[in-house]
Amino acid sequence: MNNPVIKGKMLSQWLEEYPLLKNMIQTEEVFWTNPKYAPLEEAMKRISLTEKDVLDAAKRLERFAPYITKVYPETAKNHGIIESPLVPIRNMKRELEQLYRQEILGEMLLKCDSHLAISGSIKARGGIYEVLKHAEALAMQHGLLSEEDDYSIIDSERFKQVYSQYAIAVGSTGNLGLSIGIMSAQLGFQVFVHMSADAKQWKKDLLREKGVTVIEYSSDYSRAVEEGRKQAEKDPKMYFIDDENSKHLFLGYAVAAYRLKKQLDDMKIVIDEEHPLFVYLPCGVGGGPGGVTFGLKLLFGDHVHCFFVEPTHSPCMLLGLMTGLHDRVAVQDFGIDNRTEADGLAVGRPSGFVGKTLEQLISGVYTVSDKQLYALLTKMKETENILLEPSALAGVIGPTNLFRFESGQQFVLKNGLQDKMKQATHIAWATGGSMVPKEVMIEYVQKGKEILKNNF
Template identity: 70%
Template sequence: MENKMILGKDIEQWKEDYPLLNKLIATEEVFWTNPKYGKFHEAIENISLNEEDVKDAEERLERFAPYIAKVFPETKEKNGIIESPTVKIPNMKDYLEKVYDQRILGDLLLKCDSHLAISGSIKARGGIYEVLKHAEDLAIESGMLTKEDDYSILDSDEFRKFFSQYSIAVGSTGNLGLSIGIMSAKLGFKVFVHMSADAKQWKKDLLRSKGVNVVEYESDYSKAVEEGRKQSDLDPNSYFVDDENSKNLFLGYAVAASRLKKQLEELNVVVDEDHPLFVYLPCGVGGGPGGVAFGLKLVYKDNVHCFFAEPTHSPCMLIGCMTEAHDQVCVQDFGIDNVTAADGLAVGRASGFVGKTLEGLLSGVYTVDDDKLYVLLKALADTEKIYLEPSALAGVAGVVDLFKTDMGQKYLEDKNLKDKMKNAIHIAWATGGSMVPEKEMNKYYQKGTELSAK
């Protein structure tokens, strides 16, 4: 281990250059703030995507809404728009203050992407969007569809037969596979979801019940992606959804921001220079939280502060951003095992595209211990009657760390936020949970109960 060379340097040299690596390698919880974080107007100059791209994605989802409402009855109420509620969680805030002996200034809210229709996770945003965009491209190219049509016509044997000539493939730890699989199968595509070893059995079973081909691997996420890409490349009619580099996925997630803005306005929540917004986003490869953070920065600019949350055993985005080596390094290079109960976050190598895009926009990254995820899972169920999967609780831990860690306090000081915190809004992004079978959820809760008693 000690003699291994990583990008021409041995481990000791890396530790010397980045002292925080000592704690990361020991899988201790850390809170890192990004020294490259800057003013929005400067950071956005270096990014090829812009508001027009996000608007285009938003309009595409609106075109598909009549089709979505028709084939997924659970979306009818919202006219085929897949959106989740944002709720205040004051009882959970009280719990956090008491248990961690830390005053939390401002309001704590939960963005319930755990309860998004169709696939029950944040991946219902990007994953479903990318499948819809691909379907639209194919149908328009073939002359079967125009942008002026009522897209509910896609729910027909004619279109299903057309799409059945094509296949869609993806590599996933679980939730992205669910959203891609369910949506693609519904349209009529042949679908291949390449699942890593940490993917939960119930997710594989659910996909198979929808007619999806699930390919299982004994190794981790990177292998599933690599093999999925290889298989897809062999077939000219196959489309590979690339979670590591996809701009379409990223834009699908980014649409969340303008919708959140409307919800906050309805809740009479003000975000401006005197009412800063802090958002805590669980992070795997980075596409979901990256897209959401990008969208939020477009909407709120310097008044929003986005932090990513990773398991202590899979801090790939933190290592990538801190070292600026991004996807050229993985956690395993540093002897970190990438084994975590937070299956959606079990990623060893971060997206270089996301890391580089958010270089000047991301406020920081913190890590959370697996045991804490279970304890928080039980607490949220007890205090607010909201049930999430373990990885989704990573966002909840951030608000405590912001106030309790030296780095968090220094961030508030450096950004002149200290005297504004009583007006702050904190949003923990709940990324998944509503589709977890009751039996599984009971096991999670039980584990949280046991750990809480220690």
């Protein structure tokens, strides 16, 4: 039998130490619970970021609200705050119970970041936040802006002239590039988006329409990021947004938790010891789900349990957390091809920053096949009339998996949650979809119908 050496150990040793690896290598769906999961108080001792950092990010977004309202009138109803609805999906919940013959205890909601203004995905949080933070710093450096100003003044030739002397670069599988490209171009920056092979054509076309320079690669996400970083290193006026390591992206995402708490309060949904919250977050490199998890943990402590979700062909965060190697290991090291229709999640190597920061705060990770994503996409359209892109369905099967996988049941027992599940709230985080062109979405729905017809 072929027994290669991987990261200093024989494959057989890896498999003995981490039996789940066998299933992962065979690209089967798995549900892993984190043995390092710890109470918030203990986990925070190892984390340098604080609630103060998240609140600082929230205040910055509020300062920019007048500008956002001015240049994106569709945000006026939210007074320039880019936020998404939180909606019950009871029809979909019933559909899941029938499809998988598995009862789901508790209420099920969808957090529709798929419908965020400006760029239609969760990346409108972190991506846009980091661009705005950089724009604010430059404007202050040039003596054009102070925190007391009405930030709508940024929408002027004076500011655009300054920003046009600077550039912003990013590496992306799609949605991050979209959010950063759209916002940076609006402000007047020169923008370079390095796109991996997985990026959908319509996303590249839309960026070019906005005046963004899109550089395409035939390889995966890691190469796109590496090339973006190299480009920025050569130009002192170019700012590189580093999806793998950025604290600013992370904090932009973390603000979402504070907005979510208000939505839950408005819906009279209580989260406490007797009413646990479970959140299922699609994961690429880890920044988006990582930031949201951090914010939720700060607010709800040990009463919230966050699970990351990855495609069966790209389980990079799971591999990094499980082995403790984080960004020192990639799925390709184990012969997993990192090819998935879930373009935003097509990442082979996880963020070391996120993995190490949240090592004790992530409850677990499960994987989902592309077939499941398409089937769920069609069912979401049929039951709730909500249109999502494939990767955004990854969280929707979370409550089902929590109850149907033995490791999920063990998690519930180990954390003393078995008697509280009827009062639980489950939130699937829908990460993108509203900007998908109509003809592409019709293809997605049709594909899901075919899969369902063949008893996926």
